[in-house]
Amino acid sequence: MADSAVFDFVAEELERTTNLDRMEARGMLRLVLKQALFDSKTLKVKQMQMVIDRLLAAHLCRCGVENPESVCEGLAMNLKAKGFGSGVAESPDEIFGRLLQRPEATPLGGESPPSK
Amino acid sequence: MIGIVGMGVFFVVGLFVSLRLLGLWRKTRQLPELTAGMGLLGIGPLGFCVLLGGPTLAPGTRFAYLSFVTGLAVQALGFLSASVFTWRVFRPGARWARAFPIVLGAGLAVALVGYMVVPIGSGQPLWHFHLDIWLKATCLAWGAAESLGYWRVTRQRVAIGFADAVVSASFLCWGIALSAAALGFLGIYFAVLALRPGEHLGAGVEVALSSCGMITASALFLAFLPPKAYARWLATRSPAAEAHS
Numbered sequence: 001m002a003d004s005a006v007f008d009f010v011a012e013e014l015e016r017t018t019n020l021d022r023m024e025a026r027g028m029l030r031l032v033l034k035q036a037l038f039d040s041k042t043l044k045v046k047q048m049q050m051v052i053d054r055l056l057a058a059h060l061c062r063c064g065v066e067n068p069e070s071v072c073e074g075l076a077m078n079l080k081a082k083g084f085g086s087g088v089a090e091s092p093d094e095i096f097g098r099l100l101q102r103p104e105a106t107p108l109g110g111e112s113p114p115s116k
Numbered sequence: 117m118i119g120i121v122g123m124g125v126f127f128v129v130g131l132f133v134s135l136r137l138l139g140l141w142r143k144t145r146q147l148p149e150l151t152a153g154m155g156l157l158g159i160g161p162l163g164f165c166v167l168l169g170g171p172t173l174a175p176g177t178r179f180a181y182l183s184f185v186t187g188l189a190v191q192a193l194g195f196l197s198a199s200v201f202t203w204r205v206f207r208p209g210a211r212w213a214r215a216f217p218i219v220l221g222a223g224l225a226v227a228l229v230g231y232m233v234v235p236i237g238s239g240q241p242l243w244h245f246h247l248d249i250w251l252k253a254t255c256l257a258w259g260a261a262e263s264l265g266y267w268r269v270t271r272q273r274v275a276i277g278f279a280d281a282v283v284s285a286s287f288l289c290w291g292i293a294l295s296a297a298a299l300g301f302l303g304i305y306f307a308v309l310a311l312r313p314g315e316h317l318g319a320g321v322e323v324a325l326s327s328c329g330m331i332t333a334s335a336l337f338l339a340f341l342p343p344k345a346y347a348r349w350l351a352t353r354s355p356a357a358e359a360h361s
Binding site: 035036037038042050054089092093095096097098099100101 | 137140144146148149152204205206208209266269270272273276277278279280282283286287290340342
């Protein structure tokens with residue numbers, strides 16, 4: 001099974017906007033995804049956005065990429081602009097989050113803050 | 117009596133949850149809402165109502181058998197919906213998972229034709245009974261395995277703040293509900309196999325089936341209608357939430 005379109009897109013963006021080559025960009029991205037327990041083959045946009053928001057900058061920094069925060073901001077913007085929304089299957093988290101219909105839940109992603 | 121209690125609770129919770137899911141589908145028009153709602157309604161309240169209605173109201177008549185077979189047809193549609201839900205939610209890209217509902221539907225249709233052509237009597241169960249129950253148990257077990265497997269992953273994600281604790285718990289509860297339902301079907305199967313001609317199900321079997329109904333109902337309730345206090349408890353248990361506090 002091939003990597004998801006979201007993974008390929010972000011890896012190519014990393015290759016284009018940083019000094020990392022193809023192998024480094026994809027390898028580093030796989031490591032970050034592994035840390036977040038996401039699979040590159042079934043990766044969804046929201047999962048990637050969470051990884052960019054929370055983990056990627058630190059990994060880019062470790063790889064010697066300059067201005068990792070601005071790289072992440074650019075990646076997040078381009079990912080949003082790419083419009084993967086339609087055609088990409090939802091994750092089970094998103095579907096169950098919708099079935100629960102908890103307005104305070106953050107499907108797929110972060111923990112819900114404890115209710116007051 | 118205890119048999120009625122467990123099945124009654126399952127009936128009420130199943131009806132409430134399935135109608136809520138179908139109500140949600142009216143808003144979202146998404147396949148998972150529709151298939152989950154139809155699956156639950158068909159397998160549970162509606163299926164059992166039609167299945168047992170005739171034999172209870174007019175035992176031994178042609179109407180009773182017609183009602184029984186119609187109930188099986190309703191249940192078959194419910195199982196078909198449930199398998200589409202499992203495929204769509206957990207394995208949308210897998211060909212074998214896409215084929216599963218087709219195989220299940222064909223198998224259940226064959227079993228249904230078997231029930232119509234060769235009515236079951238008081239003797240040993242016939243081939244269509246075996247086919248029907250094993251297909252249904254497999255469908256439930258598949259859904260349970262997928263949901264529990266996914267729960268294991270999300271539980272770890274919750275620990276590092278990458279998943280919602282309540283959503284994660286709903287995978288566990290959905291898995292438990294399906295497991296208990298599968299056990300219930302297998303319980304009926306083995307109990308019927310052990311029966312001698314003319315014998316009825318014993319009290320022990322009824323208690324076991326009732327327990328399965330209770331567990332399924334409780335797990336369904338927590339999976340789709342988690343009370344606020346329970347959701348709060350889950351959220352505060354996650355390490356990520358502790359880090360925030």
